[in-house]
Amino acid sequence: MSTYSYFPGCSLEKMALSYHQSAMQTTNAVGVEMKEIEDWNCCGATTYFHVDELLAYTLVARNLAMAEKAGHDLVAPCSACYKNTYFTSKYLKEDKDLSDHINYALEQDNLKYSGSIEVKHLMEVFVNDVGLEEIKERTTKPLAGLRVAPYYGCQIVRPKKDHEDVENPRFFEELVSSIGADPVDFAYRLRCCGGSLIITSREAALTLVRNLLQNAVDSDADVIATACPLCQTNLEVYQMQVNQEFDTNFSIPIMYFTQLMGIAMGLPKKKLGIGSEFISTDKILTYAKEPA
Amino acid sequence: MDTKKKLLMIDDDPDFVEPIMAILENAGYEVDAKYNPDEGFQALKTGSYDLLLLDVLMGRGAEGIMIARKIGDDEKLRETPILIITGMREQIAFLFPGQPVHPSFVPTDELIEKPVEPDLLLEKVSTLLKMAEERKAKSELN
Amino acid sequence: MATRPTFSEEVANLMHSSHGNPLNTCIQCGTCSGTCPVAEFMDHTPRCLIGLINANQKEDVLDSNTYWFCASCFHCTVRCPSEIDISGLMYSLKRYSIWKHHYSDDAIGPVFSETFVKSILRSGRSYEPVLAPSYIFSYGVREFLNEAHTATNLMLKGRIPVIPPKLKRIENFKKMADRIIPMGGAK
Numbered sequence: 001m002s003t004y005s006y007f008p009g010c011s012l013e014k015m016a017l018s019y020h021q022s023a024m025q026t027t028n029a030v031g032v033e034m035k036e037i038e039d040w041n042c043c044g045a046t047t048y049f050h051v052d053e054l055l056a057y058t059l060v061a062r063n064l065a066m067a068e069k070a071g072h073d074l075v076a077p078c079s080a081c082y083k084n085t086y087f088t089s090k091y092l093k094e095d096k097d098l099s100d101h102i103n104y105a106l107e108q109d110n111l112k113y114s115g116s117i118e119v120k121h122l123m124e125v126f127v128n129d130v131g132l133e134e135i136k137e138r139t140t141k142p143l144a145g146l147r148v149a150p151y152y153g154c155q156i157v158r159p160k161k162d163h164e165d166v167e168n169p170r171f172f173e174e175l176v177s178s179i180g181a182d183p184v185d186f187a188y189r190l191r192c193c194g195g196s197l198i199i200t201s202r203e204a205a206l207t208l209v210r211n212l213l214q215n216a217v218d219s220d221a222d223v224i225a226t227a228c229p230l231c232q233t234n235l236e237v238y239q240m241q242v243n244q245e246f247d248t249n250f251s252i253p254i255m256y257f258t259q260l261m262g263i264a265m266g267l268p269k270k271k272l273g274i275g276s277e278f279i280s281t282d283k284i285l286t287y288a289k290e291p292a
Numbered sequence: 293m294d295t296k297k298k299l300l301m302i303d304d305d306p307d308f309v310e311p312i313m314a315i316l317e318n319a320g321y322e323v324d325a326k327y328n329p330d331e332g333f334q335a336l337k338t339g340s341y342d343l344l345l346l347d348v349l350m351g352r353g354a355e356g357i358m359i360a361r362k363i364g365d366d367e368k369l370r371e372t373p374i375l376i377i378t379g380m381r382e383q384i385a386f387l388f389p390g391q392p393v394h395p396s397f398v399p400t401d402e403l404i405e406k407p408v409e410p411d412l413l414l415e416k417v418s419t420l421l422k423m424a425e426e427r428k429a430k431s432e433l434n
Numbered sequence: 435m436a437t438r439p440t441f442s443e444e445v446a447n448l449m450h451s452s453h454g455n456p457l458n459t460c461i462q463c464g465t466c467s468g469t470c471p472v473a474e475f476m477d478h479t480p481r482c483l484i485g486l487i488n489a490n491q492k493e494d495v496l497d498s499n500t501y502w503f504c505a506s507c508f509h510c511t512v513r514c515p516s517e518i519d520i521s522g523l524m525y526s527l528k529r530y531s532i533w534k535h536h537y538s539d540d541a542i543g544p545v546f547s548e549t550f551v552k553s554i555l556r557s558g559r560s561y562e563p564v565l566a567p568s569y570i571f572s573y574g575v576r577e578f579l580n581e582a583h584t585a586t587n588l589m590l591k592g593r594i595p596v597i598p599p600k601l602k603r604i605e606n607f608k609k610m611a612d613r614i615i616p617m618g619g620a621k
Contacts, residue, residue, distance in 0.1 A: 010559050010560040010561075010599075013559070013595065013599060014562075014592075014593055014594060014595040015562065015588070015593050015594070016593075017592070017593065039601050039602045039603055041554070041558040041559060041601055041607060042554045042558060042559050042560050044554070045550065045560070046506045046525075047546065047547040047550040047551055048550075048551055048554070049525045049528075049529075050525060050528040050529055050532060050543075050544075050547040050551075051353070051384060051529065051532060051547060051548070051551050052349075052352070052353030052354055052384075052529075052614065052615060053352035053353050053525075053529075054352055054353040054354055054355070054358065054614050055353055055354070055551075055611060055614045055615055056353075058610060058611065058613075058614050059554070059611075062607070062610065095451075097358075097362075098451075100362075101358045101361060101362075101614075102614075104361060104613055105610045105611070105613035105614050106610060107613075108606050108609040108610040108612075108613060109603055109606035109607060109609075109610050110606075154505075154506070154507040154508060154509070155506070155507075155508070158507065158508035158509065158511070158512050159508045159511050159512060159519075159521070160512050166512045167512075190509075191471055191507075191509075192471045192472075192505050192507035192509065194471075194505055195505040195506060195507070196505070196546070197472070197503070197505045199542065199546055200502065200542040200543040200546050201472070201475065201502070201503055201542070201543070202573070202577060203475070204472045204475045204503060205505075207475075208471055208472070208505075237584060237587075237588065238584070240584070241580050241584065244580065276591045276592060276593060277591075278587060278591070304444065304447050304448070306438045306439050306444065309438075310438065327439050327443070327444070327447050328446075328447035328450045329450065330450050330451070349533055350447070350448075351447060351448055351449075351450045351451065352450075352451060353529075353614070353615070354614055354615045354616075357613075357614065357615070357616065380615070383532075383533040383534070383535075384532070384533065384548075384615070386548040386549075386551070386552050387551070387552060387555070387615065387617050388617060
């Protein structure tokens, strides 16, 4: 059984509790252990970088150091946490000057980060480490005929890390296929949901959300699958506000990819946090059927 | 003995550096200025300066603190007195509910806050230089 | 002695350790502006902003709302043919504007950033109800009611925490932050 240090991030404590619950259930179902980092702190979101990048790196490094101490690679389900943690780890590995300074601060919590672990997004664990074959194997109730818009969003793919294809990634579509559903051709799948602009520049963010929802509806999607709590919140919680602002009539469910995996694996919906959403997912659940 | 003292100033704000340099040059000091922490630290390592005037918030963040720490870790550079001149309490006021900034990173540290009184600046500079000289004389004696 | 840096050099100094090419390698192709999802809301598009920086138009740059509209989607950064970290530039300008208090009173971005940073330094984790007051009062009546309605629904669905979270080792955490920015001791 492979084990990871799990960094849920602030959103998964409450706002996106269902992501946390479904992540736990599905990783467990495929034989992966997620050990929550004890006493983890906020990753700094984007706002820390607006004030002091060194402080932002320090916050992230504390989580990294605790994961390293536990001896496991760090896994983040939130794309923003993932991006911050991935790049902080990379910069600390590359820049001794920086890592000396950050480790000087970490001393105050009796920690040190030497850069010996990798940072992964939860989806990477499923796609690369567990493998799509295994997921297919565990799928007892394939979601045949369910049209899923795989919404990557931003920070799971950007900035570029290595030589990966940032213009046309396919891993989300492949994951959707592995649970028996149909990934739709979703042109806006890599477009921004507005992130924290929903707070700072509401009109702009609602416009982005409207465009995304419209594009998903135009692609005949039954559901939008997300891999980030910010995307989920903007697309789902603000869907009603979009309808009011733009006189639209959207009512498309937004689910975490782990929730879709969970129902395809026959896990009880309550354990996947289904029921805390604003837009009913009842119709989606009816697709999960044992093959005839 | 009466050669001009050489000072290095690391500060990202040209609007601040200009008048401070003028004050110090008027008082008979030779002053170099560097506007980013990397170039500043490089200059400090390669040049020979009698005193460093150091800003805090530059580049990525509190880089002045990082430079001060690096100097403290370096046996040779440690001899150079540092005068921190910062406006950080005003710049990021939301983190400083009322209290003044008074860190002590390296034993020779002195700190003044922007805006700077010219007389106070000159007094601090000359005191730090004197102290450094006395320290040096003492260590040569031993 | 030293020559006074131009505004474009000031920005370069802010980005001294950024991970892309310098701004003067910009070829003004406009890929960033064509890619940016919020370009239509900006006073100056990203391409224009870089042009203004390279032409040392300091006031015009700082007065613009462009960088506060950047949502950190990094789409421009991955597409820039000159490999300039444009999102990184926007972060730098946000820092500059916060440090210099160079933003308009009704800008929500800087206030939100400041409130967020302060709240994390206090407890170690983010807590939505603390953040709300920083922006909610700048809304019009309709937006305010919409937000209040949304918040109520979130509460009913159990998606807003009632008790603020706090780290166990919060004192160590504060001392740790203090080594990066000396805020006068953990309080």
